[in-house]
Amino acid sequence: LMVGCSSGGNTAAPAAGEGGSGQAASADGQEIQAKIGVVGFLSGSGAAYGEAQKAGLELALGELNEANKGKLKIELKFEDSAGEKEGAINAVNKLINQDNVVAIIGPTLSGEMFAAGPVANEAETPIFGISNTSEGINDIGEYVFRNSLPESIAIPTAMKAAVEKNGLKKVALIHASNDDFSVNGYKVMKATAEKLGLEITGEATFANGDVDFSAQLTKLKQTNPDALFVSALYKEGSMVVKKARELGFAGTILGGNGFNNPKVFEIAGPAAEGLIVATPFSPEKKDDKVQAFVKAFEAKYNKKPDQFAAQAYDSLYIMSQSLIAAGKADREELRGQLAQLKDFTGVSGKLSFDEKRNPIGDAVVVVAKEGKFVPFE
Ligand code: 1QQ
Structure with missing residues (x-):
């Protein structure tokens, strides 16, 4: 049963209850409407990082909304931080207070997360880094997660x-x-x-x-x-x-x-x-899941995905799984489900978190050869 529409609100706000306007939990069999914010380095000197992340997220969005019909519908709200701390803080504030998102994916840079993560954490809104590789990201607070290998x-x-x-x-x-x-x-x-x-x-x-x-x-x-x-x-x-x-x-x-x-x-x-x-990701990896992703990505964008696209793609699958487990688009419930995540296998490898929500995973070593990265062996 489909209810609501993509431009509708979500249930992140305590006041937005079940039923009524079509923003509902799945407990009563209705489709969960979840609005997720994305903060990306979409313009400026590192825009290719943000573009890759956006591409990975949009591919996952299409697949998930199709697969989860009647159960969960995700809407993504993108904000460009231009790789700036100030930009990331403003974007996070807007997404939390105006757009009322249930969670935020991004921002792209570790420095941006160090600046904007505390804002989300203070507002008790899960924020999920997909490319923050610095030490100390998870120390920001218990609402801060990442799937990016340190x-x-x-x-x-x-x-x-x-x-x-x-x-x-x-x-x-x-x-x-x-x-x-x-x-x-x-x-x-x-x-x-x-x-x-x-x-x-x-x-x-x-x-x-x-x-x-x-x-x-x-x-x-x-x-x-x-x-x-x-x-x-x-x-x-x-x-x-x-x-x-x-x-x-x-x-x-x-x-x-x-x-x-x-x-x-x-x-x-x-x-x-x-x-x-x-x-943690190579499009050359001989793995069915990876190859299916590479194929779908190439069909949509006419190029191979990089690691930033892969980790972005995985993050939405993690959000989806956790939202369905939570049974509603609720920040607190979602945080709890994310914290419990165990042995998720995505295109960028197997992911679980240590006690500080740091991702545990492996890296492969690659070397640049004739215009692309190939395994270093
Ligand atoms: C970080 C990174 C950058 C390379 C992301 C684009 O790993 O800022 O943590």
């Missing part, structure tokens, strides 16, 4: 593989100093280098928005490292990779989660060749 797991996996296969001994580090994600990734790189007994020959920083990295890279190259470890978002990160190759650096280049987007190949061009990254 860099503290992903980076060491990539570094160990690179050290083993490429015989690295001396490394140089470079990172964006005004971005929480990039700073966190750098700290993980440094700590892991020390743990693995690597010699750090030099370190350098830049700021998001910079376009000239020659001074830093010339200096780092002179320290003669076997590898350059780059912690950055795709735009600056790809320009760093390109410049390093232009300056003649021939060693290994390894990056963090920011590089898991095809824009890297557009910006760095052939200089991307050999770049090593860890990711």
